Amino acid sequence: MTSSVKKAPVKRWVDESLKDPRFKEQSTILTEMVCPKIELTDYVRKVPAKGDQLTNKRWSTEYWLSNMIVRENLQFRDFLTISFYKPNKDIIKQYADNSHIKNVILHFFYNTTRPTNPIRIWFFNEREGMFFRQGKNQNLELVQSGDLHIHILLERPDFHWWRSTRNRNITMSKRTMNKIWEGTCSEDELMRESLTNHLKERVTKIPKSKQGVDIIDPKSIKKRISYTNKSLSSVEFDKWEHIDFEHSDVPICPIDQPKLPLKTYT
Numbered sequence: 001m002t003s004s005v006k007k008a009p010v011k012r013w014v015d016e017s018l019k020d021p022r023f024k025e026q027s028t029i030l031t032e033m034v035c036p037k038i039e040l041t042d043y044v045r046k047v048p049a050k051g052d053q054l055t056n057k058r059w060s061t062e063y064w065l066s067n068m069i070v071r072e073n074l075q076f077r078d079f080l081t082i083s084f085y086k087p088n089k090d091i092i093k094q095y096a097d098n099s100h101i102k103n104v105i106l107h108f109f110y111n112t113t114r115p116t117n118p119i120r121i122w123f124f125n126e127r128e129g130m131f132f133r134q135g136k137n138q139n140l141e142l143v144q145s146g147d148l149h150i151h152i153l154l155e156r157p158d159f160h161w162w163r164s165t166r167n168r169n170i171t172m173s174k175r176t177m178n179k180i181w182e183g184t185c186s187e188d189e190l191m192r193e194s195l196t197n198h199l200k201e202r203v204t205k206i207p208k209s210k211q212g213v214d215i216i217d218p219k220s221i222k223k224r225i226s227y228t229n230k231s232l233s234s235v236e237f238d239k240w241e242h243i244d245f246e247h248s249d250v251p252i253c254p255i256d257q258p259k260l261p262l263k264t265y266t
Contacts, residue, residue, distance in 0.1 A: 058232040061240070065225050072251055074120055078192065079218040080152040084205045087147035091125060091241050094148045097205065098123045098247045101150075104202045108195055109157050111166055119155035123244035124228035126151060150244075151228050153218065159187040170194040171201070188217070 069076070082101070088094040102121055106114060127146040172193050179185035192215040199206055199213050206212040218224045231242045243250075 058226070058229050061232060062222075062225050062229055065229075066222060068251065069221060069225075072120075075155050076122075076153040076218050076221060076224075077156040077188075078152075078154040078195075078215050079224055080154060081149065081214045082152070082199070082206060083149045083211055084147075085207045085212075086205060087128075087149060089147060091148065094125055094150070095244055095246060097203075098125075098150065098244050101152075101199070101203055102247050104199060105152075105154070105195070107202075108198045109162060119157055120249035121155070122153040122248040122250070124151040124153075125149075125242050125244060126228075126231060127242075153221075153224060153228075156191065159191065162191070171197040 068074075084097075088097065102123070105121065106118060109119060125148055127148055172190070176185055176190065176193055180190070196213045196215055200208055229242070
């Protein structure tokens with residue numbers, strides 16, 4: 001037996017004056033104030049498919065860093081790898097050494113007074129031996145405290161400005177001096193060799209051998225970002241300690257935004 005009670009008609013009319021024309025945009029306004037959207041180009045790492053995201057736990061960090069480079073117009077010109085005579089095993093001690101190394105680099109380019117917009121530097125820590133126990137090598141012993149070395153992505157000031165201002169005395173080999181007289185020494189070669197010798201002189205933990213400091217052209221920044229985040233694929237990966245946020249010139253993102261004060265109730 002069916003009910004004879006009529007159902008109330010569904011109200012479909014909505015007062016247009018109550019509609020917010022920006023309703024669909026409201027959810028993204030606050031986010032874009034902190035991390036504004038950018039136009040993706042071939043330079044930026046593309047978002048992988050869902051299946052690849054499940055198998056690759058590195059993609060989100062690499063995607064975030066690659067987009068940040070474009071958004072902040074970072075012009076990395078050098079990729080440094082620094083090994084140490086007595087390397088650290090404690091990541092906190094390595095952070096302290098990174099602070100000293102950053103000051104040495106900035107002191108090399110800006111002898112007395114640093115400008116308001118100095119070159120920007122990113123530090124990445126890497127632990128030796130942590131990549132053996134992964135993939136098909138799960139039976140190997142866990143590496144709890146391997147030796148640390150660092151990788152650095154580095155901007156560079158204008159060569160002619162650097163050459164004409166009062167900088168520290170630079171050290172170079174006799175071979176490089178001969179190349180300068182012959183006119184065959186490039187600006188990149190001169191600055192990289194000078195910085196290498198300056199680091200070896202001012203950072204006592206860096207050995208004097210050629211293996212102490214290696215400075216090369218980063219070429220593909222995407223590949224360098226992927227290389228410096230390879231520890232994310234290791235089973236020994238512990239949070240994001242491989243990125244030295246304190247001493248890297250990384251702009252503020254939502255995770256670092258100051259929290260609003262809590263409301264008090266009486």
